Amino acid sequence: MPTWLSISTSPLFRFALALLVLGLLRLALLSIWEMIQAVRRAGDRRIAFRRVVGETASWMVPLTRIHRARGLFSIASFILHLGILATCLFLGNHLDILQANFGVSWPALAKPVLDVLTLLGIAAGSYLLLFRIYVVSSRKLSNPMDYLLLVMILGLLVSGYLAGQPWNPIPYDGLMLFHALSGIVLLILIPFTKIAHCILYPLIRMGSEVAWHFPARGGSEAIEVLHGSEGREI
Numbered sequence: 001m002p003t004w005l006s007i008s009t010s011p012l013f014r015f016a017l018a019l020l021v022l023g024l025l026r027l028a029l030l031s032i033w034e035m036i037q038a039v040r041r042a043g044d045r046r047i048a049f050r051r052v053v054g055e056t057a058s059w060m061v062p063l064t065r066i067h068r069a070r071g072l073f074s075i076a077s078f079i080l081h082l083g084i085l086a087t088c089l090f091l092g093n094h095l096d097i098l099q100a101n102f103g104v105s106w107p108a109l110a111k112p113v114l115d116v117l118t119l120l121g122i123a124a125g126s127y128l129l130l131f132r133i134y135v136v137s138s139r140k141l142s143n144p145m146d147y148l149l150l151v152m153i154l155g156l157l158v159s160g161y162l163a164g165q166p167w168n169p170i171p172y173d174g175l176m177l178f179h180a181l182s183g184i185v186l187l188i189l190i191p192f193t194k195i196a197h198c199i200l201y202p203l204i205r206m207g208s209e210v211a212w213h214f215p216a217r218g219g220s221e222a223i224e225v226l227h228g229s230e231g232r233e234i
């Protein structure tokens, strides 16, 4: 059996997935716990749950919210997310690996559809990488991890795509070893890097709603800090 295939059913792969799930669960629970604490401390505990849920749902598929100033950037980001999610979660080969490890699976998307989404993802990811490199304002806001994650994701999309093509010029087992190992590293990195937004993103709107409900006496205390005892409550 080639090394990459034995890795995909090894304890290393199961460890990476366990770390991913438990790491993301920990982040979600900590955020929810912080919010519960903030609501408990708040002077006004009326939270507009319905509005927040509605806003969160509309941000999950942000087609109507494409950024006007950076339209192409937003579209590229959306396409890259679509490509990654579709291939990670709905590629037959990935689902076979999941089935072999945990006995769970679900219907896959057709390979030609995923091929197209992968190519679109590669184009979109390359655009985002070049944008970070060449647009000064974006470069100033980027740190090495931003580049590293984008390069890793591009490497996964390109190696996975090439491996599935009959004209692939790179030896198959070596290419798949690269794919499987970098995929495992990425799974491990997710909870510890900005990709953790995959679980935290739906909680952001609730977090900012709660954050604006200040603790009882929060206003007067802020006035005291800013203006000393001369501050007057309005």
Ligand code: HEM
Binding pocket: 007, 008, 013, 084, 087, 088, 091, 093, 094, 097, 111, 114, 115, 116, 118, 153, 156, 157, 158, 159, 160, 161, 163, 164, 165, 179, 180, 181, 182, 183, 184, 186, 187
């Ligand atoms: C999070 C990380 C990963 C991403 C983003 C990713 C992405 C991809 C993509 C884009 C393809 C090609 C899809 C297509 O064009 O139809 C692919 C194929 C594949 N991936 Fe992954 N992958 C990841 C992790 C893994 C891991 C960890 C393994 C194994 C342990 C793996 C095993 C495979 C296999 C077996 C194929 C099919 C190759 C073929 O067609 O011969 N992937 N992957």
